[in-house]
Amino acid sequence: QLQFVESGGGLVQPGGSLRLSCAASGFSLDSYAIGWFRRAPGKEREGVSCISRNSIGTNYADSVKGRFTISRDNAKNTVYLQVNSLKPDDTAVYYCAADWDRDPARCLVSPPKGRYRYWGRGTQVTVSS
Helix, strand or coil: CEEEEEEEEECCCCCCCCCEEEECCCHHHHHEEEEEEEEECCCEEEEEEEEECCCCCCCCCCCCCCCCCEEEEEHHHHEEEEECCCHCCCCEEEEEEEEEEEEEEEECCCCCCCEEEEEEECCEEEEEE
16 A cells, blocks of 8 residues: 555644654655645644655745754655644644655645645644643
């Protein structure tokens, strides 16, 4: 089965940090741009960050710029999201997914619906004091 397995979430106080991992299962992620998304209670899923196939292109939602950093390790078939200076508004289930883009240096953080695939079950991040 082709999917991602997300991990690294947890309960953290405001201002804290976590490192989220997204491991590909059943396929090699080096052919894809990878995106991180999140869904907060009662809200639509939103794009958080993405990284292109060749790691040159990265994009971030305005709400997380300067606090989150995306990276990938193709040898480990894993993408990471370092989340710092967490706020209660960051509380959500975080997911990753894959997108094939003709441009190896491009990724879409706000993609058209249905663009990304191989969704995992997500990892819960809760920011609370």
